[in-house]
Amino acid sequence: MIKVAVVFHSASGSTRQLAKAVAAGTLSVQGVAVIQAEIIGTDISAGRFRNNRLLEQLDRADAIVFGSPTYMGSVSAQFKAFADATSERWETQLWANKIAAGFTIGSNFSGDQLHTLQYLQVFANQHGMLWAGLDIPGNQDGGGLNRLGAQSGVIAQSADGVLHETDLLTAQYLGQRVAQVSKKFAG
Numbered sequence: 297m298i299k300v301a302v303v304f305h306s307a308s309g310s311t312r313q314l315a316k317a318v319a320a321g322t323l324s325v326q327g328v329a330v331i332q333a334e335i336i337g338t339d340i341s342a343g344r345f346r347n348n349r350l351l352e353q354l355d356r357a358d359a360i361v362f363g364s365p366t367y368m369g370s371v372s373a374q375f376k377a378f379a380d381a382t383s384e385r386w387e388t389q390l391w392a393n394k395i396a397a398g399f400t401i402g403s404n405f406s407g408d409q410l411h412t413l414q415y416l417q418v419f420a421n422q423h424g425m426l427w428a429g430l431d432i433p434g435n436q437d438g439g440g441l442n443r444l445g446a447q448s449g450v451i452a453q454s455a456d457g458v459l460h461e462t463d464l465l466t467a468q469y470l471g472q473r474v475a476q477v478s479k480k481f482a483g
Contacts, residue, residue: 300395300471301354304363305374308459310401311365314450317464318361318399320423321471328475330463331357335378345381351426355385359395359478360425361471362416366400369408371415379419392424395478397470399450401459412447428477430470441466 300322306312312334319330331353339347354360364375371379385391398416402409417427429449432442442449443462450470452463 297356297477298328298359298482299331299357300328300359300361300475300478301333301357302361302363303333303335303350303354303378304399305365305372306363307365307372307374308457310454310459311363311399311421311454312374313464314399314401314452314467315363317467318363318450318471318474321468321473322361322390323476324468324472325475335374337374340374340377343377345377353382353384355390357394358399358482359428359474360391360420361474362396362398362420363413364400364416366402366409366412366453367409369411371412379407382423386423389424390471393426394423395428395474395481396423396425397449397474399452399467399470401452401454401463403453405444405453407453409444409451409453410446410448413446413451418435418446420424426481430466431473432466432469438463441448441469446481 364371
């Protein structure tokens, strides 16, 4: 059984909606289980992420999909605290060769969400992970997936917390893609 983890921080609930869509897409692939891991405020004490149970769950995953809202052009402080806490795993390359992917949401159409995806990608690469982006050219899919045209991962936009249905479907597609790539890689 392939295990795909979806680890994310959500402040207003919109990133959580994307995470649920990613998980649903992952579960659409037979032989794949999902670990949903939300970074919450009580995981952080004195600015440091302190949830070892969550980190151990990620250690057992075959793939990890990272998600964060975009704040001031990058990941949230809560996600950054999580990322910093993975340094011991980085030192031993414990997550090397796991499949990785990412998603983000912001209130503006640009809002520098691409930088958040690039941060997630660099973070995964530092761990020796293999990044799976979208394989859908923006607005070229018959179903309208990848509405905002990001190849690196899912970028969503919402000014009022209501997500565009196409962004949710693109997040589902990303989950499905990560599950399929993970199965192929494991085979």
